[in-house]
Amino acid sequence: MNMPPEESLEGAPGAWSTRFQEYRLMWRALRRDRLAVISLVIILIFVLAAIFASWLAPYPDQAMGKSNLSERLSPPSRTHLLGTDDVGRDLLSRILLGSRPSLSIGLFVVGLAMLIGTPLGAIAGYFGGWIDQAIMRITDIFLSFPPLLLAIAISAALGPSLFNAMLSITLTWWPWYTRLARAQAVSLKEQPFIEASRAIGVSGFTIIRRHIIPNVLTPALVQATMDIGSALLMGAALSFVGLGVQLPKADWGNMLTVARLYFNDGPWFAIFPGLAILLVAMCFNLLGDGVRDVLDPQSRRVG
Amino acid sequence: MARVEYIIRRLLLAVLVLVGVSIITFVIARLVPSDPVALYVGPRAKIETREAARVKLGLDRPLYQQYLRYMGEVFHGDFGISVRSRRPIIDDLKVFLPATMELVFVSMIITVLIGIPLGVVSAAWKDSWVDQLSRIFAVINVSMPVFWLALLLQLLFVRQLGLLPIGSRVSREIAILAPIDHITGFYLVDTLLSRNWSAFRDVLSHLVLPSIALSSYAVGLSIRMTRAAMIEVLQQKYITAAWAAGLTGRTVYFKLALKNAIVPTLMVLGLSFVWQISGAMLVEIIFLWPGLGTYLVNAILTIDFPIVVSVTLIVAVFYVFTNLFLDLLQAMIDPRVSLQ
Amino acid sequence: MDQPLVTVRDLRLQFRTYAGIVHALNGIDLEIHEHDMLGLVGETGCGKSMTGVSILGLVPRGGEIVSGSIVFRGEELLGKPESYMQTIRGAKIAMVFQDPSASLNPLFTIGQQLETVMRRHQRADKSQMRDRALELLKVVELPDPARILKTYPHELSGGMKQRASIAIALSCGADLLIADEPTTDLDVTVQAQILDLLRRLRETQGVAILMITHDLAVVAETCQRVAVLYAGQVVESGPVDEVLFEAKHPYTRALLEASPKRSSRGQPLQAIPGTVPSGLHPLEGCAFSPRCPHAMEICGQAPPRISVAPSHTVYCFLYADSEER
Numbered sequence: 001m002n003m004p005p006e007e008s009l010e011g012a013p014g015a016w017s018t019r020f021q022e023y024r025l026m027w028r029a030l031r032r033d034r035l036a037v038i039s040l041v042i043i044l045i046f047v048l049a050a051i052f053a054s055w056l057a058p059y060p061d062q063a064m065g066k067s068n069l070s071e072r073l074s075p076p077s078r079t080h081l082l083g084t085d086d087v088g089r090d091l092l093s094r095i096l097l098g099s100r101p102s103l104s105i106g107l108f109v110v111g112l113a114m115l116i117g118t119p120l121g122a123i124a125g126y127f128g129g130w131i132d133q134a135i136m137r138i139t140d141i142f143l144s145f146p147p148l149l150l151a152i153a154i155s156a157a158l159g160p161s162l163f164n165a166m167l168s169i170t171l172t173w174w175p176w177y178t179r180l181a182r183a184q185a186v187s188l189k190e191q192p193f194i195e196a197s198r199a200i201g202v203s204g205f206t207i208i209r210r211h212i213i214p215n216v217l218t219p220a221l222v223q224a225t226m227d228i229g230s231a232l233l234m235g236a237a238l239s240f241v242g243l244g245v246q247l248p249k250a251d252w253g254n255m256l257t258v259a260r261l262y263f264n265d266g267p268w269f270a271i272f273p274g275l276a277i278l279l280v281a282m283c284f285n286l287l288g289d290g291v292r293d294v295l296d297p298q299s300r301r302v303g
Numbered sequence: 304m305a306r307v308e309y310i311i312r313r314l315l316l317a318v319l320v321l322v323g324v325s326i327i328t329f330v331i332a333r334l335v336p337s338d339p340v341a342l343y344v345g346p347r348a349k350i351e352t353r354e355a356a357r358v359k360l361g362l363d364r365p366l367y368q369q370y371l372r373y374m375g376e377v378f379h380g381d382f383g384i385s386v387r388s389r390r391p392i393i394d395d396l397k398v399f400l401p402a403t404m405e406l407v408f409v410s411m412i413i414t415v416l417i418g419i420p421l422g423v424v425s426a427a428w429k430d431s432w433v434d435q436l437s438r439i440f441a442v443i444n445v446s447m448p449v450f451w452l453a454l455l456l457q458l459l460f461v462r463q464l465g466l467l468p469i470g471s472r473v474s475r476e477i478a479i480l481a482p483i484d485h486i487t488g489f490y491l492v493d494t495l496l497s498r499n500w501s502a503f504r505d506v507l508s509h510l511v512l513p514s515i516a517l518s519s520y521a522v523g524l525s526i527r528m529t530r531a532a533m534i535e536v537l538q539q540k541y542i543t544a545a546w547a548a549g550l551t552g553r554t555v556y557f558k559l560a561l562k563n564a565i566v567p568t569l570m571v572l573g574l575s576f577v578w579q580i581s582g583a584m585l586v587e588i589i590f591l592w593p594g595l596g597t598y599l600v601n602a603i604l605t606i607d608f609p610i611v612v613s614v615t616l617i618v619a620v621f622y623v624f625t626n627l628f629l630d631l632l633q634a635m636i637d638p639r640v641s642l643q
Numbered sequence: 644m645d646q647p648l649v650t651v652r653d654l655r656l657q658f659r660t661y662a663g664i665v666h667a668l669n670g671i672d673l674e675i676h677e678h679d680m681l682g683l684v685g686e687t688g689c690g691k692s693m694t695g696v697s698i699l700g701l702v703p704r705g706g707e708i709v710s711g712s713i714v715f716r717g718e719e720l721l722g723k724p725e726s727y728m729q730t731i732r733g734a735k736i737a738m739v740f741q742d743p744s745a746s747l748n749p750l751f752t753i754g755q756q757l758e759t760v761m762r763r764h765q766r767a768d769k770s771q772m773r774d775r776a777l778e779l780l781k782v783v784e785l786p787d788p789a790r791i792l793k794t795y796p797h798e799l800s801g802g803m804k805q806r807a808s809i810a811i812a813l814s815c816g817a818d819l820l821i822a823d824e825p826t827t828d829l830d831v832t833v834q835a836q837i838l839d840l841l842r843r844l845r846e847t848q849g850v851a852i853l854m855i856t857h858d859l860a861v862v863a864e865t866c867q868r869v870a871v872l873y874a875g876q877v878v879e880s881g882p883v884d885e886v887l888f889e890a891k892h893p894y895t896r897a898l899l900e901a902s903p904k905r906s907s908r909g910q911p912l913q914a915i916p917g918t919v920p921s922g923l924h925p926l927e928g929c930a931f932s933p934r935c936p937h938a939m940e941i942c943g944q945a946p947p948r949i950s951v952a953p954s955h956t957v958y959c960f961l962y963a964d965s966e967e968r
Contacts, residue, residue, distance in 0.1 A: 032661075140316065141323035144623045145615075148581035149599075153615050156603040157331050229446055236448050237585055241600055253448075260454055260589065267458055274451030281446035289442075540745035546701055547740075548760045548811065549733030558759075562750055637750060638795045 019214045029294045036290025039283035046280055050099040057093035064097070065089075065248030073266040083268040086258055091269065095276050098250040101162050102277065105169065105235030105244075106228040106284070112170045114224050117177025122212045124178065125185025127204060136182065139175040147172040148237060155243040162251075165244040169234050173227070180223060184216040222295050226288030229281040236277050252277050309634055317627045324619045325377075328612055329370050377616070383609040385602075392613050395598060400617070401488025402472060403587070403594035407579045409491075409510050410518040414575050418522040419568060422529025426537060427556055437526055444523025449582050453516040453589040460512060468509050470591035477505040513590045517582055521575035525568075532567035536560045566633050573629040577622050646717065648819055648851055649675040649698065649736075654711035656693055656702065656875075658922075665922035667693045667706070669875035669930070672948070675819060679851045680842070682862035682883065685872030688919060691855045694872075695821045698853075699736055700728040716818075734764040737812035741824040743804035747796040753780075753807045754792030757814055764815040779810040782847070784840060802833035806840065813848060820844075823855045838865050859902055863887055868954075871895050874920050874930035881955030891957040893935045929959070937961055 030036055049056060057063045058081075068088030076083045082091035124135040142150075147169075154168035188194060188211070197207050238244040239253025247254055252273040259270035376383065382392035421441075425434045460467045468474055472490055473483065481502045486493045491510070494503035536542065537560055545555050561568075584596030591597070595614055602610035656668035668690045675681050683691045696702055698713055700720060713720040715731065732738075740746040748756060757776045761767065767775065773792075780788035783806040796804055805825060812820055822841065826834040842865055845852055854866055862869050863883060870880035871892065879892040890896045900913040917934035920926060926933070932942040939960060946958040 137319065137323070140320050141327065144320050144324050144626065145327075145619050146577050146581040146622050148578075148584065149615060149618055152584070152599075152603065153328070153331050153611060156611065233446075233448055237450065240448075240450050240585065241588070242604065256448075256451060256454070260450075263454060263458055264462060267462070270451075270454045270458065274448055274454065277448045277451065278443070278446055281448075282442055285442055285446050540740060540742065541748040543701065544738070544740060544746040544808075545748070547699055547732055547738040548763070549729045549731065550759065550763055551729055554759070554763070559748060559751075563748065638797070 016210075016214050019217065022218075026291075026294050030290055033290040033293065035286050039286040039290070042283045043280065043287065046099055046283075047103060049096055050103050053096040053100060057090075057096045059090040059093045062089040063093035063250055065250075073262060073269065075266070076268055082272045083266065085255065085269050086262050086266070091272055094250040094255060095252065095273055098252045098255060098273065099276070099280075101239070101245045101249075101251045102232055102235060102253075102280065104162070105166055106232035106280075108166050109169045109173055109231040109235070110224045110227045112166075113173035113227075114177050114220055116170075117174040118181040118213065118216055118220050119208070120174075121178035121181025121183075122185045122208050122216055125182035126189055126208055126212055128186075128189075132182070135178065139178045142172070142175045143179075145172065148234060151234060151238060152241065152243060155238055160243045160246060162245045165235060165238045169231060169238070172234075173231065176223070176227075177220060180220060181216045184219060185212050188212055188215055218295055222288070222292045225291045226285060229284035229288070232281055232284070233277065306634055306638075310631060313627065313630050313634075317623055321620065321623055324623065325374060325616060326370065328615045328619065329373065331615075373612075382613040385607055385610055387602075387605055387607045392610055395610075396595075396613065396617065398488065399593060399595045399598045402592060403580070403583050403596060405489045405491060406510065406513055406517060406583055406586070406592060406594060407576070408489075409514040410521065410579050411572075411576055413514060413518040414521040414525055414579075415572065417518075418525025418575075419529050419572075422526045422568075423533055423556065423561065425526065425530040426533030427552075429534060434530075438530075441523040441526035441530075444519045445527065446523075447519060449516055449520055450585045450589055452519055453513070453586050456512045456516055457589065467512055470509075470589075472509050472593065473502065473505055474509070477502050513586050513592055516589075517579055517586045520582060521579055524575060524578075525571050528571040529564065529568050532564040532571075533560060536563040539563070562636070566637055569629055569632060573625055577625055580618055580621060647674040647676045648679070648716065649673070650712075650714045651694070651698070652712045652714075654694070654697060654713065655709045656690070656697055656706060657709050658703075658706045660705065663923045666925045667875055667922055668697070668711075669925055671711070671872075671875070672877055673870055673880070675851055675853055677818070677851055678845060678849060679868060680845055680866045681851075681853050682866035682869040683853060683855045683872060684857065684859060684862050684869060686857060686919060688922075689872040690875040691857075691872050692823050695738065695823050695853065695855050698821065699732055699738060700725075701732075730764075733760055733812075733817070734815045735817055736819045736821065737815075737817035738821040738823065739805070739808050739812050739825050742828045743801060743808045744796065744828075746808060747804055749796055752793055752795055753799075753811075756807075757792075757811055760811055761814050775814070776810075779814055780807070782813075782844070783807070783810045785810070800833075801829050802836060805829065805833075805837055809837075809840070809844070813844065813850065816848075817850060819851045819853065821853045821855065824857070825854075826861065827856070827858070834861075841865065859887070859898065871898070874925070875922065876930055877958065878931065879955075879957045879959075881952065885952060885955050891951055891955075891962060892931075892959050893937055893961070894931045897934075 053063070054060050059068075062068055066089070068084065068090075070088060071080070071084050072086060072088040074080055074084045074088070080090045080092065082095065085091055085094065120135055124132045150172045151165075151168040154171055155164055158164040158168065185208075194207060194211060197211065202210075235244060236251075236253035236256075239251045240257050242254070242257065245251035245254055247258070255273040256270060259266070259273065263270045373383070380393055382396065384391055385395065421437045425437045428434055457469060461469045477483075481499055483490055483493050483499060483502050483506075484497045486496055490506040491503070494500075494506055541563075542555060542560060545559055550559075583592075583594060584599060586592065587594045587596035588600060595618070599611065599614040602608070602614070651671055651673040654668050654671040655666070658665040658667055671690070671694055673681070673683075673694070683694060685691050693702070693706075697708060698715075698720070700723070702708060708721060711721070715736065720728070720731070747753075751759075754773075754776060757779065758772055761772050761775065765772075776792060777788045780791055785791050785803060785806050791799070791803075791807065796807070799807065809820075809825075820841075825841070826837050829837060838861060841852060841854070844850060854862065856862060866883050868881065869883050869886050870877050871886065871894065872878070873894050879886055879890070879895050886895060887899065890899055894915075897913075897915045901915055903912060915934060920930055920933070927945075928943040929935070929938075929946045932938045935942070941960050946960055947963060949957050949959065949962045951957055951962055
């Protein structure tokens with residue numbers, strides 16, 4: 001997947017346009033993986049549901065937090081398709097609205113981690129020397145913390161909120177992208193076309209921007225797709241222990257915190273939010289598998 | 304000789320990392336906005352009492368001195384005192400650490416016994432129904448929030464079927480009628496050592512659900528990564544050469560391919576182990592398991608940060624040592640490693 | 644003539660791919676006799692490697708031998724169960740691969756790899772095996788065999804690795820050694836040494852060698868007989884001197900013309916116009932006809948097998964009348 005620019009003169013189309021062409025081919029190959037396509041469709045449905053939650057929810061005010069004590073802990077019925085929670089709020093509406101924080105965490109964390117980690121790794125790998133050592137040591141230290149624990153600790157220190165949860169999870173995630181980018185940069189550095197660019201006087205940062213980053217992007221994207229599910233799970237875990245979105249705002253994790261106390265009387269309250277998490281995470285994982293199978297030439301089957 | 308060099312370099316790196324970890328932990332703990340002194344002396348203490356408390360807790364000194372003092376104490380086994388309970392943290396750790404480790408060990412056993420063989424079989428019979436089923440199983444495990452699985456297991460086995468206990472490490476009857484001798488803190492071991500069979504059965508029944516819940520993610524991960532590693536190895540030319548030399552399936556899969564795949568497999572196991580230490584926190588909450596996780600989460604909610612610092616430090620140290628161990632193991636198995 | 648060691652008749656191999664069915668082998672005929680040194684030569688993608696792995700029954704995933712026969716010492720190999728093939732591989736028919744860095748297991752020493760293979764096919768105790776291992780390493784002319792036993796592949800040079808691979812292949816007294824591009828990845832000087840070694844091994848060990856290569860020079864230097872492959876078919880086969888100096892088939896001629904020679908110094912190289920047909924759409928009749936300067940209408944049918952001399956056969960309509968019976 002490491003391809004030199006179409007024309008090796010600086011200023012010519014370069015690695016980025018080659019990348020876009022590749023991605024079009026990848027997309028066509030991905031379309032053949034039925035499982036990945038189904039997953040993508042489901043994810044898109046969830047994303048749309050998240051965006052239009054306020055309109056789709058049958059009981060939008062309950063989704064926002066208004067209680068309905070007369071119907072507390074009612075089982076699934078025609079008025080409440082998924083039942084109600086401990087203060088009578090419609091579960092379906094809450095789950096729809098709860099998709100927002102969950103999906104935001106997943107996408108935001110991975111996006112930011114990639115944005116921070118990839119250039120850092122590229123710089124470390126390309127320039128080498130003490131820059132490399134310094135960046136990699138910091139990376140090692142961050143990687144030495146159990147991710148969930150670090151996220152919990154930082155979240156607790158910063159104060160419970162959705163934003164702080166996103167921030168703390170991102171802080172545990174960026175090192176992986178740095179490592180990935182660095183490894184790629186190190187192997188690319190030796191390639192003739194990079195040497196050629198250097199020979200005609202292109203600056204280091206320009207080389208990184210034009211040649212290294214596009215080539216790093218592919219494995220980074222594969223990793224990212226697979227990571228969204230895990231980031232989402234971690235976000236749910238943080239909410240579950242009370243460090244993410246706070247009640248009465250709806251979030252799949254914090255719904256389970258309460259559901260746990262009532263599972264004897266209202267098991268549906270515990271089942272459905274978790275099922276939502278499972279479904280979305282699974283789709284992201286399957287999509288990630290599909291993307292990896294398509295982008296990694298080794299796994300492309302002969303027949 | 305290159306290997307010895309590598310080992311030394313790796314150890315030095317581990318030391319550096321540990322220092323970095325302790326500093327970061329300390330810094331994070333200090334970010335907590337609330338005032339530990341107020342918690343310590345209560346809201347109505349006099350100025351003098353407060354000042355005395357500040358000095359006692361060492362909070363009047365500059366940050367780096369506080370850090371050094373803390374690290375000095377840690378090396379002497381003194382993790383400080385809980386702001387809430389005034390008890391030495393080390394005493395709490397002696398009780399809670401084995402509880403969590405026992406749970407994690409049982410989970411690891413499940414992971415190794417189920418995850419790795421399934422991964423190998425999946426790769427060997429790639430695309431067969433066995434492979435498809437185990438891949439679906441793996442993906443579900445990896446996508447499931449562990450605390451939700453714990454809840455579901457409770458729903459099914461406790462509420463519906465009434466087969467297993469809802470939480471804790473032992474039931475009250477056993478605690479009263481056949482109390483367990485605290486030898487190691489690992490109840491399975493302790494009950495065996497003191498031949499307390501009824502307690503042993505009881506402890507085991509309490510371990511079943513939490514360890515299944517805790518192991519699920521790791522099982523899924525192991526299946527996926529062992530499968531991937533094996534598939535990659537099986538495509539290598541040296542495996543084709545092995546087939547060409549007439550070696551049998553048993554030799555090729557389990558003697559050759561597995562060794563070549565063992566390094567990524569060990570990495571997975573290491574990842575699983577450390578993941579399970581974190582995951583234990585979530586599982587412990589659901590099952591009321593008296594371990595580090597419950598200890599930590601409570602400390603966070605009551606802003607008892609000596610505890611937060613101590614637990615984070617301990618777990619991070621475990622993590623660092625596990626990674627170190629894995630790297631050294633890899634260096635021993637793969638003769639090419641020291642060249643990197 | 645005594646019975647050949649291996650007889651391949653009308654071997655057809657297909658692969659199922661996303662793009663369709665690829666016809667890798669379209670009716671290969673070969674004969675390998677004891678102590679033979681047969682060269683199998685052709686361009687990339689002509690099916691020579693596939694022929695080699697087919698003989699061993701190691702066709703990659705997705706591939707299927709749809710018809711033909713492979714007979715070894717009177718036994719038909721196609722259709723035999725895997726357990727039977729595992730007794731043939733390594734012990735009767737062995738293989739050496741192109742890139743010795745890839746075909747030697749990086750996590751085991753040379754000695755360990757030798758031992759694993761020997762233990763599989765022979766009954767011997769540890770010291771007997773060690774002696775045999777040392778002997779083998781000497782036979783392949785590796786210096787300091789005792790030390791080599793304890794080294795890992797990555798500690799050896801390319802040439803030494805290939806010698807070690809040959810030693811492993813011959814460790815159980817195989818009758819046929821299939822060498823798939825054994826020198827392609829090596830330096831030129833090392834190449835010559837390895838080819839020399841193979842020639843000598845044929846005499847001293849009494850092993851027949853199937854030399855698969857794209858390099859005509861290698862064939863000219865080492866083999867006594869040669870078969871030329873094009874698009875999954877044998878187009879010409881016979882003694883090396885005859886085929887190379889009195890090439891009959893237009894493709895063989897073109898191939899020889901295209902090779903740089905001292906005599907053609909200063910002149911442009913003669914390329915063969917057109918491209919190799921894709922395995923997805925095999926042609927009826929002669930696969931070379933679209934590029935052949937002598938193509939006739941009748942070439943649309945499957946070319947006949949003509950004997951132009953004792954043991955020299957061509958598959959071409961040009962010689963349909965000059966058949967010697």
